[in-house]
Amino acid sequence: MTPPLRHVTRRLACAAICLAPAAVSYAQNTSRQAPPVLDVHFHAMDDSGPTAVPMCPNTSRFTASDPATKEATNGWAQEECTPKLYPAAKGEYIKDVVADMERLNVTAVVFGTPESVRKWIDAAPGRVIPGTGFEAAGARVPLDQLRTSFAKDGFKVMGEIGLQYQGVSPSDMSVDQYFALAEELDIPVAIHMGTGGSGRSNVTRSTFRGSMGNPLLLEELLARHPKLRVQVMHAGYPMIDNMLTLLQANSHVYVDLAGLIWSYPLKEVNRYIERLVDGGFGDRVMFGTDQLVWPKLMAYSISIIQNADYLTPEQKRDILYNNAARFLRIDPKSAK
Numbered sequence: 001m002t003p004p005l006r007h008v009t010r011r012l013a014c015a016a017i018c019l020a021p022a023a024v025s026y027a028q029n030t031s032r033q034a035p036p037v038l039d040v041h042f043h044a045m046d047d048s049g050p051t052a053v054p055m056c057p058n059t060s061r062f063t064a065s066d067p068a069t070k071e072a073t074n075g076w077a078q079e080e081c082t083p084k085l086y087p088a089a090k091g092e093y094i095k096d097v098v099a100d101m102e103r104l105n106v107t108a109v110v111f112g113t114p115e116s117v118r119k120w121i122d123a124a125p126g127r128v129i130p131g132t133g134f135e136a137a138g139a140r141v142p143l144d145q146l147r148t149s150f151a152k153d154g155f156k157v158m159g160e161i162g163l164q165y166q167g168v169s170p171s172d173m174s175v176d177q178y179f180a181l182a183e184e185l186d187i188p189v190a191i192h193m194g195t196g197g198s199g200r201s202n203v204t205r206s207t208f209r210g211s212m213g214n215p216l217l218l219e220e221l222l223a224r225h226p227k228l229r230v231q232v233m234h235a236g237y238p239m240i241d242n243m244l245t246l247l248q249a250n251s252h253v254y255v256d257l258a259g260l261i262w263s264y265p266l267k268e269v270n271r272y273i274e275r276l277v278d279g280g281f282g283d284r285v286m287f288g289t290d291q292l293v294w295p296k297l298m299a300y301s302i303s304i305i306q307n308a309d310y311l312t313p314e315q316k317r318d319i320l321y322n323n324a325a326r327f328l329r330i331d332p333k334s335a336k
């Protein structure tokens, strides 16, 4: 999922602000009010942004548009809704989100530039698992710089990898060196696949290709790197058959529900999650929000899982925590 404000990127300049591995600890979560949640897909935004507007999650339909008119940048139908999610007041975004992370006992994999992620580590000590990708400000990050981030500076996940927005396959050889590095360092990779553009990729992202979100495009990459652990972000939505095919063919592949969980019609979202679980992959479905812009997005997204009447309490806990803990190799005892 990439709403308009999504990939806020700045050129990396790690040097003085790199993360010391010792700064990353997940053993400090002391909240006893809620069982722990792992959000594996969260963006290190500073603020909601000046152009952010209220949003209705799970709108019921996407609207057509006419190229002869001024076209909106997303296709979500204009509906009234409860709850409506609001951007944070200026300067309040991080504070508001951290308050909900504390209240809901959430630890998150936070993706962004090293500088932006560092800000979140400072704001939410013990609740941030740092992630960073190989693109920043529209350019590829030098391989040595990325190696330093993962080998020395404590970053744990390589992502978000948004090749689909450039119309590039994850198996394209032009990016193979990054995946080879991840395999060498035993770092999981998180790749955007499936969703994108909120119904208006044609208007906002001319290089986006739905076809490059096909989960089966990962097969060549996975064959080249048999030890690579892959998080298919957005669960390859809506290509369920191909997603299930890949999950059956490769036991190192997990999916996250981020973005799709709040940005498609609710009945369809639940049907998709149910297919993944009923297909036999309930231990590889991970919760995520795609947290950005709206501080209450996380609480809202968690409620979708909690209210899913087709999931057992054990399946809900697997999605909200256990599966991600296994994928990320987090000691379950480290979060209380």
Ligand SMILES: [Zn+2]
Binding pocket: 001, 002, 160, 192, 193, 233, 234, 259
């Ligand atoms: Zn994404």
